Amino acid sequence: MKFGVIQFPGSNCDQDAYYAIRDVLEQPVEYIWHQESDVRNYDCVILPGGFSYGDYLRTGAIARFSPVMNAVQEFAERGGLVIGICNGFQILCEAHLLPGALLTNNTLRFRCKYVHLRVENDSSSFTHLCRRGQVLRIPIAHHSGCYYCETETLKELEDNDRILLRYCDKDGNVTEEANPNGSVSNIAGIINAHGNVAGMMPHPERAVEELLGSTDGILILRSIVERLA
Amino acid sequence: MIANGEPGSKTIQNTIPIPPEVYREMGLNDQEYARIVDVLGRHPTYTELGMYAVMWSEHCGYKFSRPILKLFRKYREAIEGSGLENAGIVDIGDGFGIAMKMESHNHPSAVEPFQGAATGVGGILRDIFTMGARPIACMNSLRFGNLDDPRNRYLFEHVVGGIAFYGNCVGVPTVGGEVYFEDCYSGNPLVNVLSVGLLKLEEVAFARACGPGNPVMLVGSRTGRDGIHGATFASVELGPDSESRRPNVQIGDPFTEKCLIEATLEALRTGYIVGIQDMGAAGITCSTCETAAKGGTGMKIDVRKVPLREESMTPYEIMLSESQERMLAIVQKGHEDEVARIFTKWGLNASIIGEVTDDGLVHVYDGQELVAQVPARSLAEEAPTYELDTEEPEYLARVQNYDLSDLPEPDDYNKILLTLLSSPTIASKEWVYEQYDHMVQTNTVVLPGSDAAVLRIRGTKKAIAITTDCNGRYCYLDPYLGAQIAVAEAARNLACSGARPLAVTDCLNFGNPEKPEVFWQFRRCVEGMAEACEFFEAPVISGNVSFYNETPEIAIYPTPVVGMLGLIEDVEKRCTSGFKRQGDIIALISGWTVDDIGKCHFESLGGSEYLKTVHGIVAGRPPALDMNKEKRLHQAILAAIDRQLLSSAHDCSEGGLATTLAEACIMGEVGAQISLSANCGPATALFAETQSRVVVSVPADNLGKLREICEGHQVQITVLGKTAGDKLEIAVNDEPVISVKILELREAWSRSIPEKMHSA
Numbered sequence: 004m005k006f007g008v009i010q011f012p013g014s015n016c017d018q019d020a021y022y023a024i025r026d027v028l029e030q031p032v033e034y035i036w037h038q039e040s041d042v043r044n045y046d047c048v049i050l051p052g053g054f055s056y057g058d059y060l061r062t063g064a065i066a067r068f069s070p071v072m073n074a075v076q077e078f079a080e081r082g083g084l085v086i087g088i089c090n091g092f093q094i095l096c097e098a099h100l101l102p103g104a105l106l107t108n109n110t111l112r113f114r115c116k117y118v119h120l121r122v123e124n125d126s127s128s129f130t131h132l133c134r135r136g137q138v139l140r141i142p143i144a145h146h147s148g149c150y151y152c153e154t155e156t157l158k159e160l161e162d163n164d165r166i167l168l169r170y171c172d173k174d175g176n177v178t179e180e181a182n183p184n185g186s187v188s189n190i191a192g193i194i195n196a197h198g199n200v201a202g203m204m205p206h207p208e209r210a211v212e213e214l215l216g217s218t219d220g221i222l223i224l225r226s227i228v229e230r231l232a
Numbered sequence: 233m234i235a236n237g238e239p240g241s242k243t244i245q246n247t248i249p250i251p252p253e254v255y256r257e258m259g260l261n262d263q264e265y266a267r268i269v270d271v272l273g274r275h276p277t278y279t280e281l282g283m284y285a286v287m288w289s290e291h292c293g294y295k296f297s298r299p300i301l302k303l304f305r306k307y308r309e310a311i312e313g314s315g316l317e318n319a320g321i322v323d324i325g326d327g328f329g330i331a332m333k334m335e336s337h338n339h340p341s342a343v344e345p346f347q348g349a350a351t352g353v354g355g356i357l358r359d360i361f362t363m364g365a366r367p368i369a370c371m372n373s374l375r376f377g378n379l380d381d382p383r384n385r386y387l388f389e390h391v392v393g394g395i396a397f398y399g400n401c402v403g404v405p406t407v408g409g410e411v412y413f414e415d416c417y418s419g420n421p422l423v424n425v426l427s428v429g430l431l432k433l434e435e436v437a438f439a440r441a442c443g444p445g446n447p448v449m450l451v452g453s454r455t456g457r458d459g460i461h462g463a464t465f466a467s468v469e470l471g472p473d474s475e476s477r478r479p480n481v482q483i484g485d486p487f488t489e490k491c492l493i494e495a496t497l498e499a500l501r502t503g504y505i506v507g508i509q510d511m512g513a514a515g516i517t518c519s520t521c522e523t524a525a526k527g528g529t530g531m532k533i534d535v536r537k538v539p540l541r542e543e544s545m546t547p548y549e550i551m552l553s554e555s556q557e558r559m560l561a562i563v564q565k566g567h568e569d570e571v572a573r574i575f576t577k578w579g580l581n582a583s584i585i586g587e588v589t590d591d592g593l594v595h596v597y598d599g600q601e602l603v604a605q606v607p608a609r610s611l612a613e614e615a616p617t618y619e620l621d622t623e624e625p626e627y628l629a630r631v632q633n634y635d636l637s638d639l640p641e642p643d644d645y646n647k648i649l650l651t652l653l654s655s656p657t658i659a660s661k662e663w664v665y666e667q668y669d670h671m672v673q674t675n676t677v678v679l680p681g682s683d684a685a686v687l688r689i690r691g692t693k694k695a696i697a698i699t700t701d702c703n704g705r706y707c708y709l710d711p712y713l714g715a716q717i718a719v720a721e722a723a724r725n726l727a728c729s730g731a732r733p734l735a736v737t738d739c740l741n742f743g744n745p746e747k748p749e750v751f752w753q754f755r756r757c758v759e760g761m762a763e764a765c766e767f768f769e770a771p772v773i774s775g776n777v778s779f780y781n782e783t784p785e786i787a788i789y790p791t792p793v794v795g796m797l798g799l800i801e802d803v804e805k806r807c808t809s810g811f812k813r814q815g816d817i818i819a820l821i822s823g824w825t826v827d828d829i830g831k832c833h834f835e836s837l838g839g840s841e842y843l844k845t846v847h848g849i850v851a852g853r854p855p856a857l858d859m860n861k862e863k864r865l866h867q868a869i870l871a872a873i874d875r876q877l878l879s880s881a882h883d884c885s886e887g888g889l890a891t892t893l894a895e896a897c898i899m900g901e902v903g904a905q906i907s908l909s910a911n912c913g914p915a916t917a918l919f920a921e922t923q924s925r926v927v928v929s930v931p932a933d934n935l936g937k938l939r940e941i942c943e944g945h946q947v948q949i950t951v952l953g954k955t956a957g958d959k960l961e962i963a964v965n966d967e968p969v970i971s972v973k974i975l976e977l978r979e980a981w982s983r984s985i986p987e988k989m990h991s992a
Contacts, residue, residue: 012578015403016672019672054401114667115668115669144671209672215677
């Protein structure tokens with residue numbers, strides 16, 4: 004089993020994801036330069052957080068045209084596991100591998116803080132080690148994390164159990180106050196129809212050691228490992 | 233190497249005198265112009281004049297501050313020895329070093345706060361990675377005027393926005409800092425940014441142009457017309473026409489900077505870069521002449537080889553442009569392609585613009601034409617210095633002798649405490665640090681809001697702690713003592729985190745140094761700081777001076793900001809400031825002992841936030857400091873943390889003991905029952921900013937051991953009460969004076985800044 008972490012110019016959580024996989028999960032992991040055209044050697048591809056190409060345009064709008072994204076598309080179509088974290092989620096939406104879009108936070112400001120997340124789907128490849136309703140504590144750090152989709156898409160996501168995580172309070176209540184960015188229906192993470200492509204705004208790779216304040220991110224990353232094992 | 237054909241001319245001749253109004257406009261006086269003529273043996277060309285003007289400005293040449301800065305031991309040794317590097321490096325063991333520097337971007341931020349602050353971050357980061365260090369954290373120390381003024385809110389909002397824009401994008405966490413609000417900073421905001429980087433000591437890169445014949449490469453962004461004469465702008469007072477200086481402010485591109493960080497570190501690993509320097513103030517001028525001067529070499533460059541944003545730029549503009557995200561690299565001859573390939577991979581320009589020579593001169597060609605020919609050292613190291621007059625300011629005696637003995641005692645201490653907690657200087661800065669990515673790189677183990685930020689050093693058991701401190705009001709009331717308190721408080725903040733001080737970087741912000749009163753403040757502050765830094769074994773290893781922080785109406789308080797780095801040997805033995813659980817004993821550990829009462833003026837409301845906020849008075853003397861007692865306190869706290877006896881430790885500073893207790897309650901979400909005995913009125917007991925004190929919470933079982941440690945270090949420990957309930961309750965001499973729910977304290981503390989910013 005091997006993880007690949009894509010490096011777009013401007014990615015800045017690539018190393019954090021790499022360390023989490025290598026040092027905490029103790030799994031093989033390599034960087035994939037954005038100009039690679041083949042990712043078939045990997046079992047799971049991570050699109051990390053950051054500001055690809057500076058995100059001076061719409062977030063992720065340029066990165067989706069990086070050569071590697073064609074390979075990611077093929078990889079996903081063949082059922083390979085793909086997870087986009089923060090900027091990676093934004094890129095996956097831009098590439099239409101996931102539905103919807105990520106808009107500027109309703110606070111109009113960047114927000115970096117620990118948030119609480121309620122697990123909505125506990126059978127996906129990315130969350131099966133969690134319990135439905137379990138509250139995870141994982142940080143966010145983004146300027147454009149307000150998830151938006153059309154009503155029909157939202158219904159489709161809900162009906163097919165494709166919402167992985169929702170922002171909630173510490174007791175698991177999904178409330179407006181607990182929504183840090185104005186996301187539709189407090190959505191923090193989703194999967195595609197086939198269940199092999201996930202996107203989430205929170206950073207599981209930042210919550211993998213007691214030293215950092217939480218280990219809840221391990222549940223997400225280890226879910227992937229165990230699914231691939 | 234230089235041009236396709238050999239340059240037409242070998243020397244510059246037949247120059248004509250520059251009219252005085254031209255060189256004066258550039259900030260040079262008649263004597264300085266005469267000196268240039270003397271150095272060159274002829275009149276300078278227009279390009280040369282511009283180069284001298286920026287390099288001999290206070291901002292680059294430290295012409296006023298250098299004689300005083302020699303009071304800093306390391307600076308003096310560097311000047312007299314191997315020369316200054318871009319940032320100091322501290323050995324933290326295990327083969328690792330920490331590079332650290334702080335820099336101001338006050339003037340640009342005053343006229344264009346977003347880009348001014350953003351490029352401040354970019355500049356300090358380049359100072360760090362040009363040494364081969366990966367930037368692992370930023371901090372900032374900010375000062376603004378009163379937030380009731382919309383202009384100040386605008387500056388505050390956009391300075392924070394600019395720091396967030398740049399720092400978040402480059403992926404370097406902004407892990408903390410400080411923000412103060414005082415009227416004197418209205419129109420004169422201070423934006424001081426600090427960065428630390430981690431490197432292997434064997435891989436330090438130097439800013440030296442070595443090896444004549446080696447190619448000189450310009451990497452990074454293209455050169456444009458932005459920021460021309462930015463350094464000169466930083467060396468004058470702000471005035472009504474400062475808005476017209478907006479074109480002097482550079483524009484930041486953090487995406488390019490991020491690529492530049494990665495490409496530079498990758499290129500340095502090849503070993504083919506023999507010298508490298510970032511481009512900040514004075515752009516190509518500064519980097520060419522400084523690297524040549526340090527290398528004992530010369531350099532010739534052709535400005536037509538510089539990739540430009542606008543084709544029609546003149547040599548003058550190209551040499552003085554302060555376009556951001558550029559570096560000058562001196563590459564081992566024959567390996568240009570390997571190095572260039574790395575920068576190209578990251579989407580950056582890498583152009584050979586010249587080569588190292590051995591004649592000590594910087595030759596600048598415009599294609600065939602020689603437009604400047606100047607001795608590198610004359611620009612880089614021989615800026616004229618001045619011994620300015622100093623004079624004790626008149627206000628000082630008046631404010632210091634102000635009689636505080638008749639202050640009325642307030643009738644509602646609860647209200648006072650809530651007022652202090654909502655004073656923007658004391659209030660929660662969450663509104664600020666939530667806008668900064670303070671976690672990226674996953675090393676931040678103590679998040680913003682505690683006494684110091686703590687970062688683990690991957691691959692070791694160690695961690696570093698960083699803090700910035702300076703109470704400008706204290707420095708206004710007593711520059712020498714105020715500067716010493718800034719150092720003492722920084723060391724105290726580190727001690728409360730479990731860190732032993734290692735080094736200091738400073739950012740010295742003052743008004744116009746050509747005014748004798750301002751220069752007196754400057755000298756006294758540096759004297760105080762230099763002495764305190766040596767005493768606390770945290771030498772000043774790098775820093776920056778920012779003068780002319782004044783408008784026609786007002787000069788800032790002398791504000792010598794201290795950025796202090798400390799080391800924690802075992803990251804598991806760290807401490808934070810919030811109470812942790814119900815039932816812990818709360819104690820005050822103080823360097824002062826009962827013997828000091830009555831003998832020493834250590835319990836005073838002078839200079840306090842209470843005095844200013846509640847009584848509207850800025851006067852008195854700052855609280856006394858005894859550095860020996862202060863140091864013993866640090867040693868006791870460090871020993872207690874090392875033995876893992878403490879649940880929390882929080883230093884007493886602005887707002888006094890009551891504020892310290894309230895903050896520890898709020899952060900820990902737990903109440904406290906406190907009983908104080910005092911020889912003074914309750915207001916003094918609660919709100920005096922007496923130095924050398926730390927509030928700790930400790931499990932009852934550890935109290936005995938803690939007492940032993942305190943006795944061993946000759947510091948006083950006084951049990952104040954315990955953590956309990958959901959209120960902060962304080963009695964002074966058995967008289968209940970404070971009783972407020974933690975929830976209410978939290979509201980006052982956390983809502984203050986957001987409410988002020990939203991009311992706009």
